[in-house]
Amino acid sequence: MSYDQARWSEDDQYEPLLSEKCNREVDVDAPLPDDLTRDSLELPAPSEPELARHYTRLSQMNYGVESGPFPLGSCTMKYNPKFTEDLAALPSASVHPDRHPETVQGTLALMGRLSAYLAEIGGMDAVTLQPPAGAAGEYTGVLIARAYHEHNGEDRPEIVVPDSAHGTNFASAALAGFDVVELPSGEDGRVDPEALDAALSEDTAALMLTNPNTLGLFERDIEQIAEMVHEAGGLLYYDGANLNALLGRARPGDMGFDIMHYNVHKTFATPHGGGGPGAGPVGVVEELEPFLPTPQVREADGGSGQEGEPGGTCELHEPEHSIGKVHGFQGNWLVLVKAMAYIARLGDEGLTDASAKAVLNANYLAEEIDYEIPFGPFHHEFVASAGDQDAAAVAKRMLDYGVHPPTTKWPEIVDEALMTEPTEVENRRTLDQLAAAFDAVAAEDEETLDAAPQRTTARYIDQVTAAREPRLSWQALGEEGEE
Amino acid sequence: MGGHNTGSPYAPHSPEETAAMLDAVGADREADLFDIPESVRFDGEFNIPARDERTVRREVRELLDRNDQLVEFLGRGHYDHYVPSAVDHLADRQEFLTSYTQYQPEIAQGFLQALFEYQSMLVELTGLDVANCSLYDAATALGETATLAARVRESSGSHVLVPEHLQAGKRGVLENYASGVDLTVDTYPMDDGAADVGALEDAMAEDVVLVYAESPTVRGVIEESLAKIGALADGHDALFCLGSDPVALSILQEPAAVGADVVIGDAATLGLPAAYGMGLGMFATRESFLRQVPGRLVGASEDASGRRAYTLTLQTREQHIRRERATSNICTNQAWVALRAAIHAAWLGPGGLVDLAADCVSRAGTLAAEVDEIAGIQAPVHDRHHFREFVASTDQPAEAIAADLREEGFAVHAVDDHLLQVCVTETTAEATDDLVDTLEVVA
Numbered sequence: 038m039s040y041d042q043a044r045w046s047e048d049d050q051y052e053p054l055l056s057e058k059c060n061r062e063v064d065v066d067a068p069l070p071d072d073l074t075r076d077s078l079e080l081p082a083p084s085e086p087e088l089a090r091h092y093t094r095l096s097q098m099n100y101g102v103e104s105g106p107f108p109l110g111s112c113t114m115k116y117n118p119k120f121t122e123d124l125a126a127l128p129s130a131s132v133h134p135d136r137h138p139e140t141v142q143g144t145l146a147l148m149g150r151l152s153a154y155l156a157e158i159g160g161m162d163a164v165t166l167q168p169p170a171g172a173a174g175e176y177t178g179v180l181i182a183r184a185y186h187e188h189n190g191e192d193r194p195e196i197v198v199p200d201s202a203h204g205t206n207f208a209s210a211a212l213a214g215f216d217v218v219e220l221p222s223g224e225d226g227r228v229d230p231e232a233l234d235a236a237l238s239e240d241t242a243a244l245m246l247t248n249p250n251t252l253g254l255f256e257r258d259i260e261q262i263a264e265m266v267h268e269a270g271g272l273l274y275y276d277g278a279n280l281n282a283l284l285g286r287a288r289p290g291d292m293g294f295d296i297m298h299y300n301v302h303k304t305f306a307t308p309h310g311g312g313g314p315g316a317g318p319v320g321v322v323e324e325l326e327p328f329l330p331t332p333q334v335r336e337a338d339g340g341s342g343q344e345g346e347p348g349g350t351c352e353l354h355e356p357e358h359s360i361g362k363v364h365g366f367q368g369n370w371l372v373l374v375k376a377m378a379y380i381a382r383l384g385d386e387g388l389t390d391a392s393a394k395a396v397l398n399a400n401y402l403a404e405e406i407d408y409e410i411p412f413g414p415f416h417h418e419f420v421a422s423a424g425d426q427d428a429a430a431v432a433k434r435m436l437d438y439g440v441h442p443p444t445t446k447w448p449e450i451v452d453e454a455l456m457t458e459p460t461e462v463e464n465r466r467t468l469d470q471l472a473a474a475f476d477a478v479a480a481e482d483e484e485t486l487d488a489a490p491q492r493t494t495a496r497y498i499d500q501v502t503a504a505r506e507p508r509l510s511w512q513a514l515g516e517e518g519e520e
Numbered sequence: 521m522g523g524h525n526t527g528s529p530y531a532p533h534s535p536e537e538t539a540a541m542l543d544a545v546g547a548d549r550e551a552d553l554f555d556i557p558e559s560v561r562f563d564g565e566f567n568i569p570a571r572d573e574r575t576v577r578r579e580v581r582e583l584l585d586r587n588d589q590l591v592e593f594l595g596r597g598h599y600d601h602y603v604p605s606a607v608d609h610l611a612d613r614q615e616f617l618t619s620y621t622q623y624q625p626e627i628a629q630g631f632l633q634a635l636f637e638y639q640s641m642l643v644e645l646t647g648l649d650v651a652n653c654s655l656y657d658a659a660t661a662l663g664e665t666a667t668l669a670a671r672v673r674e675s676s677g678s679h680v681l682v683p684e685h686l687q688a689g690k691r692g693v694l695e696n697y698a699s700g701v702d703l704t705v706d707t708y709p710m711d712d713g714a715a716d717v718g719a720l721e722d723a724m725a726e727d728v729v730l731v732y733a734e735s736p737t738v739r740g741v742i743e744e745s746l747a748k749i750g751a752l753a754d755g756h757d758a759l760f761c762l763g764s765d766p767v768a769l770s771i772l773q774e775p776a777a778v779g780a781d782v783v784i785g786d787a788a789t790l791g792l793p794a795a796y797g798m799g800l801g802m803f804a805t806r807e808s809f810l811r812q813v814p815g816r817l818v819g820a821s822e823d824a825s826g827r828r829a830y831t832l833t834l835q836t837r838e839q840h841i842r843r844e845r846a847t848s849n850i851c852t853n854q855a856w857v858a859l860r861a862a863i864h865a866a867w868l869g870p871g872g873l874v875d876l877a878a879d880c881v882s883r884a885g886t887l888a889a890e891v892d893e894i895a896g897i898q899a900p901v902h903d904r905h906h907f908r909e910f911v912a913s914t915d916q917p918a919e920a921i922a923a924d925l926r927e928e929g930f931a932v933h934a935v936d937d938h939l940l941q942v943c944v945t946e947t948t949a950e951a952t953d954d955l956v957d958t959l960e961v962v963a
Binding site: 127137436507 | 533545568569614620624626635654657658687699701798817843859882
């Protein structure tokens with residue numbers, strides 16, 4: 038398979054900036070005193086046809102899930118169903134967040150139903166939908182851990198994070214004021230109980246764990262791990278980034294996790310939008326429910342609002358020991374609508390099948406490629422090693438074969454890592470094409486790799502140079518000649 | 521779905537294909553691929569029945585139809601402006617909507633350029649040097665500013681000062697972010713809806729690291745003392761963070777000109793409908809804080825052919841490289857909402873933006889005057905210039921009036937025992953006469 042990405046170019050650039058095509062400066066005339074207003078405003082003023090052409094050209098110079106395979110490890114780049122977009126666009130879905138609860142019963146009922154679905158899927162007792170992304174979910178989770186320990190009169194300033202964890206785990210713990218204790222992986226790529234024992238103490242607030250971990254490996258000793266953490270008085274946190282591997286096969290709640298987040302933009306197929314928006318709902322066990330962010334949805338008769346079909350009236354309430362707010366309002370609501378519709382579409386059978394096919398696809402693809410895969414058995418993703426090749430260069434060259442490359446150089450436990458997650462949406466033919474791309478690149482020499490990519494809109498972009506002299510706006514481009 | 525039996529409609533494997541693939545990996549059945557101890561295997565049911573697409577659409581539509589159809593005269597930090605069709609159609613192109621973060625910039629020039637243009641628009645609107653390509657919402661942007669202030673502080677300060685009138689969610693999020701860096705959030709009083717600068721000066725003990733002010737405020741008041749607040753902050757080695765939004769900034773004084781070090785706000789006033797509070801965190805700051813900025817930045821560079829190209833830059837600030845020493849934990853952001861806001865802003869152009877903003881001033885003023893004519897209501901409460909919204913005092917309990925209005929199809933805020941707040945934009949302008957008529961009856 039080969040691919041030539043669109044390349045609109047003009048002189049020494051690709052599509053010109055809107056500001057270069059049609060900037061206009063207008064005087065500001067407002068019914069206010071002059072000292073409260075600005076004098077003028079200069080921004081692009083395209084006609085709608087110009088605007089449409091500009092953004093259409095930009096879109097053609099971008100690659101999405103519908104363009105081709107997108108096996109980015111840890112990102113779960115599934116196909117995003119079309120119908121969920123139509124539901125999120127319904128006028129009835131778009132109400133103001135300060136509406137009186139009695140007048141937004143549909144919105145609250147949908148939230149209640151999604152919370153109930155997520156609780157079932159994760160084996161949790163209660164769910165908040167407020168965190169607007171996975172990292173925000175982590176932050177919410179560690180705030181809950183902090184509040185819980187404070188409530189019990191305990192000072193536990195540390196959070197333990199495996200060295201193979203997502204960078205967000207470390208950063209979220211630090212944002213909540215915790216010290217991070219890094220846990221070295223065992224030789225088999227999993228948590229080493231002895232190392233864990235050394236890391237845990239009366240200072241431990243929680244262990245954050247991804248399962249299967251970023252190598253795709255299931256933490257087989259999870260029950261022992263849970264026992265050790267709980268024995269030390271800590272809580273066990275589940276990073277939901279890899280939940281797509283487990284749907285219907287195992288639930289974090291059953292493994293002993295106390296808190297978890299769900300990445301609905303991964304597991305539940307809401308689009309990544311070029312970086313966001315996502316949503317990162319957080320599930321907790323019953324003991325932690327009073328610490329959830331405010332407000333929570335519940336049925337007005339005192340029910341949880343999360344039990345099956347919400348027939349009654351829903352209301353909002355503040356949990357007794359709530360950590361407060363993690364978003365100004367109720368999070369990324371439109372994303373939650375899409376996730377709810379996706380889960381309803383798939384149901385038990387579909388969710389379980391999604392996970393089965395995601396794991397089958399990863400195993401099949403791994404079988405078909407030449408690169409070595411040092412750790413296994415893996416699930417929905419695997420981490421291959423580019424060996425003597427530079428993984429980043431391998432990725433650039435793969436772009437020329439019409440596929441998006443895997444995540445590279447991470448986790449660092451594998452040399453020149455190619456972290457690969459095909460998801461369930463690819464069929465065998467596409468996986469064969471993907472494998473062919475891997476193998477073609479594996480056989481190529483350094484010179485070919487260094488000259489890549491050739492068929493994408495832009496050629497190789499040196500990010501080190503870009504960072505040395507940052508130019509972050511079109512205004513900064515204009516200053517070039519003046520230096 | 522054709523050729524598909526059971527399971528996920530978005531997993532395309534036929535039974536024959538599945539069998540062949542299982543054979544290739546040497547497994548008898550899918551379950552054998554899971555390396556999960558028996559004791560933690562889940563063999564129950566979620567009790568979520570699968571439905572076809574038509575059924576799910578009907579169910580969700582019926583669910584959402586339980587929402588009452590009210591004309592929303594609501595604001596207080598979240599605003600509804602008319603979003604042109606071009607925004608939906610262009611932003612929904614799958615190459616934008618279904619793409620990932622631009623870690624492979626060569627194949628993602630389109631989105632990178634769109635984000636670069638978004639950043640540039642914010643630079644123009646704020647007069648500051650640098651804007652990032654999005655945070656979640658205004659509240660988290662304010663929280664991130666507090667952590668930035670803690671990192672760059674030159675004093676031993678530990679206090680953040682915020683206005684007495686502040687949206688509760690913003691205050692709540694700020695409290696959480698501030699607590700992680702051992703900062704305390706304190707309030708300074710307001711005088712007739714705007715900052716009481718004298719009282720603020722008294723509150724500016726030497727241990728303040730950040731002063732936050734808004735224009736317009738949560739009550740729609742255009743703040744007239746921004747330059748004084750900026751000077752006060754500067755004189756005490758504290759940062760000055762200004763909260764606003766792109767529409768208001770189209771006509772109001774440039775934040776840079778009043779000494780703002782950081783500008784935050786909800787940029788989804790452009791590009792998104794009310795969306796139950798889903799936002800777009802705007803964040804702009806001075807060049808000197810560039811390496812302390814939270815979130816992603818897009819920069820212009822060159823590719824190997826010498827052409828201008830764009831890439832994510834200064835990534836050593838970010839969590840995937842710097843981990844617990846990162847400037848923030850944010851990874852997934854609101855990029856697609858930023859794209860929508862940029863398209864909306866370009867669709868309006870500077871003339872359209874200025875007109876829209878001017879209308880926000882005149883509509884609020886006109887409606888307040890009309891409401892003031894009603895017996896039992898005085899509006900606006902604050903003798904100030906207003907943007908989009910204003911507070912009215914009522915003789916009757918505000919909650920009761922708001923409840924009566926709901927019965928008649930209108931939503932307004934009851935902000936205190938005898939205070940209503942009313943917001944008007946072009947999306948509700950046609951209903952103001954009906955609102956006034958109804959208020960005459962219920963107030």
